Amino acid sequence: RKSTPYAAQMAAEQAARRAMEHGVRKVDVMVKGPGSGRETAIRSVQNTGIEVTGIKDVTPVPHNGCAKFVERFGADAMKFVNSPVGKELCLRGINAKVVQPGTIRTGDRITKL
Known part of the structure; x- marks a missing residue:
């Protein structure tokens, strides 16, 4: 099986x-x-x-029904995912959580695995 x-x-x-x-x-x-x-x-x-x-x-996480992207994630997130960098990373629709903890600070560079 x-x-x-x-x-x-x-x-x-x-x-x-x-x-x-x-x-x-x-x-x-x-x-x-x-x-x-x-x-x-x-x-x-x-x-x-x-x-x-x-x-x-990257297990899908349920949310409280469909809502507009801006309402759920904010205007800054909308600008980022629709920017050339955001489109290349295909981040829209991915819910993720950290499995191995580490220190993340403002200004740290984030990459999609």
């Missing part, structure tokens, strides 16, 4: 092997949705010799 930890492990190992064949040595992992296979998949990537530099949970 495809929704088991074993299936997640096998899929992650296969993806990691293919990435290594193309010279990838470090990765940022993005996980989506609940399930027991998340940690198994991350461990299997680490066991192949690829360094996992970050883990990001």
Whole structure:
């Protein structure tokens, strides 16, 4: 079955092997949705010799119904996501949370993984 930890492990190992064949040595992992296979998949990537530099949970977070983007996120967010940089990053519609904490300060540069 495809929704088991074993299936997640096998899929992650296969993806990691293919990435290594193309010279990838470090990765940022993005996980989506609940399930027991998340940690198994991350461990299997680490066991192949690829360094996992970050883990990001991008599970969709429900909100209180549809609202206009500006009402939910503010005018500054609207300007940013519609700027050339924001459009390139495709940030609209992505809800994310920090999985590995760190210090973030005003003025720090943020990149999409």
